[in-house]
Amino acid sequence: MTELRLALGTIPLGTTVEERDSFRILDRFVELGGTRVDTADNYPFWQDGCTGDESEATIGRWLAARRNRDAVVLSTKVGARPRTPGDRTLDDVEGLSASAIRSAAEGSLRRLQTDRVDVFWAHVEDRSVPLEETVTAFGALVADGTVRVLGASNHAMWRLERARRIARDLGVAPFTHVQLRHTYLQPRPGVALPEGGHTLATGETFDYLAAEGDLTLWAYNTLMFGAYTRPDKPLQRIFEHPGTTARLAVLNEVADELGVSANQVVLAWLVAHGVVPIVGATRVEQVEEAVAGARLSLDAAVVDRLDAPA
Ligand SMILES: NC(=O)c1ccc[n+]([C@@H]2O[C@H](COP(=O)([O-])OP(=O)(O)OC[C@H]3O[C@@H](n4cnc5c(N)ncnc54)[C@H](OP(=O)(O)O)[C@@H]3O)[C@@H](O)[C@H]2O)c1
Numbered sequence: 438m439t440e441l442r443l444a445l446g447t448i449p450l451g452t453t454v455e456e457r458d459s460f461r462i463l464d465r466f467v468e469l470g471g472t473r474v475d476t477a478d479n480y481p482f483w484q485d486g487c488t489g490d491e492s493e494a495t496i497g498r499w500l501a502a503r504r505n506r507d508a509v510v511l512s513t514k515v516g517a518r519p520r521t522p523g524d525r526t527l528d529d530v531e532g533l534s535a536s537a538i539r540s541a542a543e544g545s546l547r548r549l550q551t552d553r554v555d556v557f558w559a560h561v562e563d564r565s566v567p568l569e570e571t572v573t574a575f576g577a578l579v580a581d582g583t584v585r586v587l588g589a590s591n592h593a594m595w596r597l598e599r600a601r602r603i604a605r606d607l608g609v610a611p612f613t614h615v616q617l618r619h620t621y622l623q624p625r626p627g628v629a630l631p632e633g634g635h636t637l638a639t640g641e642t643f644d645y646l647a648a649e650g651d652l653t654l655w656a657y658n659t660l661m662f663g664a665y666t667r668p669d670k671p672l673q674r675i676f677e678h679p680g681t682t683a684r685l686a687v688l689n690e691v692a693d694e695l696g697v698s699a700n701q702v703v704l705a706w707l708v709a710h711g712v713v714p715i716v717g718a719t720r721v722e723q724v725e726e727a728v729a730g731a732r733l734s735l736d737a738a739v740v741d742r743l744d745a746p747a
Pocket residue numbers: 445446447448449475476560590591616617634635656657658659660661662663664666667700715716717718719722723724726727
């Protein structure tokens with residue numbers, strides 16, 4: 438089986454999706470060839486009665502029950518956990534100091550019931566800490582085997598470039614993964630996203646990725662919470678502009694021609710552009726649809742047609 442370019446998003450696992458169903462979702466993903474499981478040390482802290490431990494702890498119990506740690510590419514993040522339990526905002530988070538990074542890594546390992554993380558991300562920027570300190574602390578985790586590779590999520594490209602140069606100068610492992618919000622529809626330029634902390638991939642992101650060659654983009658919110666296919670999930674207002682009408686027309690045309698869902702065309706289009714899409718599934722059928730989409734190969738002419746409307 439060829440490598441499946443897809444990551445399973447896990448925000449609701451163990452909370453809105455109860456544990457037994459969460460295990461089924463994880464089982465099915467792995468059964469279908471999935472490896473990448475994306476979580477964070479704060480999912481879902483913003484929900485009633487939650488601390489932010491829940492997603493990682495659920496995955497940890499699943500890994501322990503299935504004894505399949507080696508079959509999974511475990512991806513988790515540090516930096517955006519509120520320092521005060523019960524705080525539902527991102528106003529006072531752990532951040533990216535050396536001590537915050539080290540202690541968050543320890544917490545994640547404990548909850549995930551593992552001795553290593555495969556992809557460890559800076560979840561959001563922390564400009565209050567010298568970048569040298571952050572880069573050194575992340576590099577140390579790679580050097581001691583706690584972490585395999587590093588990623589930067591929700592970072593401006595200039596900060597990523599600067600962090601990578603510092604890592605080179607210091608001789609430590611650099612960020613090689615980028616996680617940003619990206620899907621087929623394009624929000625109106627300059628629009629404020631309703632979700633705090635979210636940062637969009639832009640033309641500059643792709644320019645930088647193409648120039649560097651050693652960076653992989655993982656995209657989140659790829660299915661826009663289900664809005665491509667579900668009337669109960671209205672399109673967000675950030676997409677209100679004529680380009681959306683044109684993109685949706687081509688998307689639905691291609692989906693009809695290929696006999697697949699619009700979600701699947703979106704995921705196949707992302708993969709065709711070298712992206713690893715993350716999909717947050719809350720049912721086994723959603724996992725199956727996403728896996729088939731990520732495995733769908735689009736002809737170059739179809740990709741060009743999808744690219745054309747802006
Ligand atoms: N780095 C970051 O800052 C960041 C930010 C956000 C997310 N993420 C990662 O990305 C993952 C996904 O993010 P997301 O939840 O914002 O985006 P998403 O994947 O676009 O949306 C997930 C939701 O879409 C619906 N859905 C999934 N598959 C579907 C299908 N085949 N048909 C119809 N609806 C479907 C489900 O809604 P229902 O549950 O209502 O069925 C699901 O909860 C997260 O779990 C997390 O791992 C990272």
